Amino acid sequence: MQQEVVLALLAKEPSYGYQLRARLRQALGPLGEAMNDGQVYVTLTRLERAGLVTCESAPGTPDRPDRKVYALTAAGQQRVSDWFAEVSWPKPDLAEFHLKLLAAAAARLADPVAIIDAQRRELLRRLRDAQRAEMAEPAGSDGALLLEGIVLRLQADLRWLEACERSWTHRRAQS
Amino acid sequence: MQQEVVLALLAKEPSYGYQLRARLRQALGPLGEAMNDGQVYVTLTRLERAGLVTCESAPGTPDRPDRKVYALTAAGQQRVSDWFAEVSWPKPDLAEFHLKLLAAAAARLADPVAIIDAQRRELLRRLRDAQRAEMAEPAGSDGALLLEGIVLRLQADLRWLEACERSWTHRRAQS
């Protein structure tokens, strides 16, 4: 999942860990902060062990410490091509929240409607944050496009929360 | 993430592995098929090791094999209450697709617009499936509510894909 991203970056040109991190940050915009820096190195070693990349030590400039330059193998090239050909999409993940509501009602430990309200406030907060971040990005940039997707999804989630609230207030009235 | 769900089920009443699996399946509706059966047992052993549940062997009926009945400890109760009080929401995860487009363009190994088209066809297919599954569920049921959320999200994702396509065709025209 993350491996393919790193492979694709290497498909453009061989590179070393820190440079890959920087390119990833730039491509993700403000969301790049959520990414873990160390994971790039973990991923690279695993890719090397899997035979998808090769590593070559390069002394670099005399003032810089040595770096390990990674490059794709033939198998790595194939993997990148396969990735581009494949369709996939993040899973629902709404299920967890849904189960939370059912469990809260069953255990009588919390009010589902109150949980929904708290969740909506949180999502509204995130929506404001995302919209503000979108405004701060230059129009038409990569980061702005990604943030637009986040905003659309948050809005869809908010509408679902309203449906949840209708359903649960109705159940509460019936019980 | 999954631990809290299992804990909350146990908060309603002590239970054993297979029963928990069945209750989870019922609560998730047709999406329950995507759940891994084995994970329930893995989660239970971890919860026991963490001191959140206790396990007691019960001989059950003479014709049934023995089962291990799990129950919440005081620490487990606390954890469930904390979970109900907490707000969280699944991460974006749009980033992976976004990086795929950038990488495809940079490496010149695939056409971003073609990737977007393929993705949209896939999402449209899933949207149809989800809507059909929603119709098959009894109206107002738990499964139907969850599927409604999936549908709303898919529609939001499709609108984002359209924005992506506009952006990328524009870039292609400029290059």
Next chain:
DNA sequence: CAGCAGCCAGATAACCGTTATCCTCTTGCG
């Protein structure tokens, strides 16, 4: 110039979720 903060580059380990596979025991059925 000395010293220290801070960044570059990389490594390690713990934890968690996913998947696949294996096991025993029981029930139903031809």
Next chain:
DNA sequence: CGCAAGAGGATAACGGTTATCTGGCTGCTG
């Protein structure tokens, strides 16, 4: 009887996340 299917449970391999550690180099400041 023999066998498939399901109930109930366990295990191992793999991948992603997070936190933390190490050196070496930069640049600022007193």
